[in-house]
Structure formats: C-alpha cells, structure tokens
Amino acid sequence: MRPVAFNGCSGWLHGPAALQPEMGVVLCNPFGYEALSVYRGWRELADLLAARGAVALRFDYPGTGDSGGNEEDPLRWRAWIDSIKAAVEFLRAETGVERVTLCGLRVGATLAALAAQELGGVDNLVLLMPVISGKAYIRELELQQHTWLAAQTALGLHLDEELPHTVGAHGFRLYPDTLELLAKVDLERAAECGAPCGSAAGTGLAARRVLLQDLAGSPRLKRLAARYEALGAQADVQFFGEYSKFLTDPSYSEPPRRAFDSVLQWLGAGTAPAPLPKVEVLDAAASASIAFAHGRETPVVFGGYVGVLCEPQRALDAAPAVLFVNTGGVHRIGDSRFTVLMARRLAAQGIASLRMDLSGLGDSLRRDATLTLRRTLFDLLDRRCLRGRRLVDSRWLPKGRHGRRLQWCLCEPAYRARAFRRGRLRVHQSAVFQVGRRSRAAGCAVRRAERGVSAGDAQSAQMAALAERSGQYSRDHRRARAQMVGARRRTRGCGA
Secondary structure (H helix, E strand, C coil): CEEEEECCEEEEEECCCCCCCCEEEEEECCCCHHHHHCHHHHHHHHHHHHHCCCEEEEECCCCCCCCCCCCCCCCHHHHHHHHHHHHHHHHHHHHCCCEEEEEEECHHHHHHHHHHHHHCCEEEEEEECCCCEHHHHHHHHHHHHHHHHHHHHHCCCCCCCCCCCCEEECCEEECHHHHHHHHCCECCCCCCCHHHHCCCCCCCCCEEEEEEEECCCCHHHHHHHHHHHHCCCEEEEEECCCHHHHCCCCCCCCCCHHHHHHHHHHCCCCCCCCCCCCCCCCCCCHHHCEEECCEEEEEEEECCEEEEEEEECCCCCCCCEEEECCCCCCCCCCHHHHHHHHHHHHHHCCCCEEEEECCCCCCCCCCCCCCCHHHHHHHCCCCCCCCCHHHHHHHHCCHHHCCCCCCEEEEECHHHHHHHHHCCCCEEEEEECCCCCHHHHHHHHHHHHHHCCCCCCCHHHHHHHHHHHHCCCCHHHHHHHHHHHHHHHHHHCCCC
16 A cells, blocks of 8 residues: 545555556545544455455545645535545546446445446445435434533533534534535435535436445435435445444444455455455655645655654744654544644644654554554553654654754653653653643643743743644543443434
8 A cells, every 4th residue: 555645635545466456446434533433444444455456545535634624624515525536536547447436434425425426437336324314414413422522521521612503523523514515415315415515416327336334224225225226226235233343432443344345245356364465555656745834744654654744834943843643543643633733733833743653553554463452552652663763763854954953742642651751762842641631631731841941942832732722522532432322323213
C-alpha cells in the first residue's frame, strides 16, 4: 500500500504486487467517531482485496481525517459525494481498471449509493449497514449525543454548550447546510433528494449488482433491495452480525471477518486466508502532499512506521518540532481530529510537527507478530516503538531546521507520559494533558509548559492553550458505552 492524494483528499492505494488488477474498489468511510472505530478493519478489508488481485482505494472525505479542509466548511455533503466521484476517476487513471465497485459503511454507504447513481457505469455497489433515511440518522445522532452528554455530566466533567442548529457526534459535528441536505436523503424512495443534494433524478441504474448487509432483514432494507431490482439491478441481502464488535471504541474494535468474507465471495474474490497477507508500505509520491492555508502536509514512511509531516509556510526561527502519537487505539488524527487541527494551528505559528502511528496502530506495520494493542500502548513504547525516532530525527525533522538541536515537544495523554520518560527520548518540552478533562488536565498542561520554558518563550503555553481550546471529546466515555449502544440499537430499530 502507498499513500496518495487527489483533489485535496488524503488516501491509501492497496494493490497486488505483480498482477494488473481488473477490478478496483473504492471504500467509503462512515462519519465521525464511527470512522475512527472502523479504521483498522477498513484497512484490513483493503489488504484482503489487494491479496486477491483487486486494487482498493480508501480515503478521507474533505474536512475529515488527513484531508484538507474543516468539518464546518460549507456544503460538506455535496463535497463528500463529489470526492467519491473523484476517487473513482483517480482510481481508474492511476491503475487502468475498468470494473469499479463502491463499498460504503453506514453513512458512507449512503454517499456511495448517491455517487453511484450520478456516476453510472458502476459494476458493484456494496452497502454495509446503510443509512436509508437521512432524517432517521439525524435523530439517531441527536439521541446518542444526548446520552453521551448526560454521561459526561454525571462524571463531573464541564463541557462547552452545544452550538445552535448543529448536531454533535462524539466530538465531531454536522453543520446546518449539511443537515439540510442530509435530511432530504431517502434511499428507499427513487433516490430523489432534489437539486441541492446533487443526486440524479432517481430513475437510472446505480450499479449492475447491489449487496446490502444489515443487522436483520428490516422492511426498509427489503424495500430498498426491491427498488434496486425494479431498476434492473441484481440485489442481494445478507446478515451483518458483527456490528457491535466493529463499531465500538477503536481500542477494542474487531474487524468483522464473516462479513468481509461474504463481501469477498460476493465480489468473486474468494474468502479470507489465515494468516492475513503480508503488507509492504511504500513511500509516497511527491503528488501526495496536501497544501493548506499556512503550510503543507506530506505523508512519510520510515522503518515501517507511517506519519504525516506538517510543515509551516513560514517557519519560526529556532522553533521546536512537535511529535504527536496515538491516543488509545485511534489512528494518528486523534479523537475529534484533534491532532490534525492542532498541527495546522501550530503551522500557522511557524511550528512544524509530525503525527505518527505507533507499531500495529493506524497504518504503521506491526513489527512484532506477537504484538497486541495493550503491549503497544503500555509495554513497548519505551523500547521497540520509539527506535524509529532516529529515522525521524535524521530524515524528516533535521536539526538545522529546528534550532541548534532537535527539540521534541510530546503531546501525549497523561497515562502514557511515563513510558516516554523511561525511553529517554530527547524531549525539550512536554505538554501532557487528557483531551476530555479540560477543566483540570489541560490547565495542568499549561502550568507544566509555563514551568518548562524560559521567560519570553511562550510556545509550550500556546501549544497547551490550543489543546485546551480544541478539546471537544472525552476519553472517559467508556463508562457510558452500554447506554450509547442501547440507544443506537433502539434508533436503528426505527429504520435509520
């Protein structure tokens, strides 16, 4: 696999090593926290497709993940549909495939269905747990957010007031224009969502074959399958029984192997082998960089590790370099896309940063066959996982560009700070905070930063203050998971 970029979107292209692929698959993410939960499993599905001779492209929509833009930018729903169409065009141009499959999960399945209808000529359409009604999905998010906020209040946490006319989603947010377009979506009808949504008239053939997977054969799903059949497509309905283990806390999310096997069989790619195929991570091309207002971001690969280097347009003299690593099982973008937002704000101040995935997390390779997520987080940080820092030191953040010597600022959750100190990494300044505990830990980070800098050097304090302002999501939500899962299942029973 190798990092790619197109139309301001960051992505990964997975392809067979020697064969010319005949089929290309574009994987369409769910939204928000669900995208964090499925990241590892989504990558595994792409690897499995590549191992069977197909080429797979997974990518971040505009304003999400490592892609350019912000979630509050206007017309996100339209931009997300257009990005899927751009992904298909990029995949065809880059690999020469003629047969294209769109595969989406949750609201990603909805976007895939709408994009397929506009594109035409899509061979297969795979809709995993599709959001059929936009209004029902909005109600689901509102109920989940209400339950989550109540749980945080019960824990004694002080949260910002909700923005008016928006809907929160565990640290992510949908804004008024996106909600307006989303509310018009109803796949069960003739995909007629009006000109603002950008969907076609609703009478064309979205794909030659359509696969729908859901928790159960709900009446709405059956009617959707019947609609596709009425339009001339072959429509098949299957059971998705691993939903609760897949769309959960990213630290505990398990890829739905049975569901993936059934998708591979339906596509004619066979079943998943054991063990999983060995993957090689290739260097990014120069075209994989993404420019933003205050700098440029470039994916980097070093020693099996993967990261994104964020370089300011105008570098601050003798400024430190900032290193971000994973929080829990979340890949390098962080909860609520926290590290991406903070890296770009730091770039606006002339400070470079690198956000990276540790061994076995995100897109980095697992360097030890026996490595588990727990060992990665707690046991190996100070030994194996930080050996790659020498490669980072010399190649991506050289001393000459960041003062007389490389000065690392570690932005890390408090529970992992001790491991870095044991690792004897050359840390010049350290801001340690817990994103969700804003009233207490972020304040501690400011105080620590102020103690660790000389008079007149406010960079660490600025960094901690940025973290405090950006903190939207609490890692203490685990105690509320039972309530949230119950609420999700109740709303899904209403036909979301």
